[in-house]
Amino acid sequence: VSRVLNNSSRVAPDTAERVQRAIEELGYRPNVFAQGLITRKSRLLGLLLPDIHGEFYSEVLRGADTAARSMGYHVLVSSDGHSGEAAMLSSNIAGMLAGVAVMITEPNAYLIRQAGELELPVVVIDKDVQGERVDRVLVDNRSGVAEAVGALMRTLRPDALFFLGGPESNFDTQDRAAAFIDATGAGDGRVQFGQYTVEWGFKAAQRLLKSRAGRPTGVLAGNDEIALGVLQAAQAMGVDVPGQLQIVGFDDTRIASMVRPQLSAVRVPMADVGEASIRLLVERLASPDAPARTVVLRTALALRGTTAKE
Amino acid sequence: VSRVLNNSSRVAPDTAERVQRAIEELGYRPNVFAQGLITRKSRLLGLLLPDIHGEFYSEVLRGADTAARSMGYHVLVSSDGHSGEAAMLSSNIAGMLAGVAVMITEPNAYLIRQAGELELPVVVIDKDVQGERVDRVLVDNRSGVAEAVGALMRTLRPDALFFLGGPESNFDTQDRAAAFIDATGAGDGRVQFGQYTVEWGFKAAQRLLKSRAGRPTGVLAGNDEIALGVLQAAQAMGVDVPGQLQIVGFDDTRIASMVRPQLSAVRVPMADVGEASIRLLVERLASPDAPARTVVLRTALALRGTTAKE
């Protein structure tokens, strides 16, 4: 039976068929635990996200799930709840995992070290972690920012452009802020850090819009929620968008196209991030000693209602 | 070692400690497969959703994950992609699952039957499936609708109230439509079915708002996205909300409070749905022969900017 199922070694065709029939008649299903015990392999992959909340992460998960399924694997998600605990990695379940993809968006010494030392194949998402056999999936934030700023600068002066990011500790926000400074030559006052929320975007924009001098004519937001907050502040204060203020969001989640006017945004291919990390993992399973690889995913600029029409 | 780890049967305190020390020194971790092979138990629970997309399902997942973790379990999510395939249940991974929670929102004979026949403990979410040992988690749509309609009728005539639902085949939409008809005495024209999307909500509202006679003064939407579409249509047509048109969404996802004005909505406790299903599953694992249970979760009405201020 084992030889038929794993179609290994030579089995006579008619024997094989006889076995197959018996399998079906009896409804036989191999015991996964016995299999795992002897082969030390499994078809379960771990995906560790900072949070399983909202449009962004659920899109990563969806991409990962789809990719995994197409290759006969399954994905076990877990959020580390920003706790740095990485419950999944220390729980007994870790022993069932064939590999893990870890998304690291904030400094987390514990997680980073654990990811590097794990005897399991590891893919790190978002953070350029060192490690012998640690593959990486990165998003090209810099070119995304450059493209967005370029679009803004077609109609606006660079010194009236602002960046409203998420938490300063967030790696993506850091990257995006740095790229923004490179692209616009912005000094400190025009780059602000806060939260990845509508509320924070609203307040920050309100503050900016109130000031007479140095009022922004263009804002690049750290994510779509911040951009939405900026849009709402403008609307509340009677500032015309995109006439007096242009806004570009980041991520291009479904929210960006749900609101009116629709948000222009730098599209981050979240599903592709999920997919690439699973693919990398499965490929490493196949060749454990291959050199570490890095996949960099490009963004794309989606111009919609909050930027000047060409 | 086994006895110490499972703190079963009497072990001398000092022996236990000696074993513990050795475990730590050696970094010993029990092999999950060997354990599973003999105990036929696992700490892995399956969660089958129609889709892993968006605010709604990611919230269910979050509730489930939190609950599972607090009880030492893990959740393996999978979407059936509306395909009725239930890949998770037929794949080899099914053998690692201690139980499954299945969310059924549309007719799916295959899934329903499979859920009822599975030898695994099963919890069915959203659909009242029959089955010996099948527990259920339901949302009390009817009382949610009644409450929303009640609020609308404080200032509006019942015959100017409309219900714009999702697909007619969706169980929740069916429930909500039926409850709406009960509460308002609405005939067919005032209950419409479409898609759970902003676009459909927009178009349907546009059509309704254009007609001179029988123009709605209040709309109950099948979910928040539809409600948002209705709001945008009103704004686009210069219809004042809530002055000329009041809108109540359903689910109360984060989207409802992200937009301006904020959507009034019937809050569906999505995280609680996830949590309750995991809890039911774990409790059944403990007592396999207990009678089937049904948990009904209440909704709550969140009155915000799209309904008349009191």
Added chain:
DNA sequence: CTGAAAGCGCTAACAG
């Protein structure tokens, strides 16, 4: 090509 048998690492039952 096929039958037989040796474990994989663990738990639980059984002696001591």
Added chain:
DNA sequence: CTGTTAGCGCTTTCAG
């Protein structure tokens, strides 16, 4: 209280 042992169901030699 602790040592020993019989499997759990599978894959993979090793003989035939």
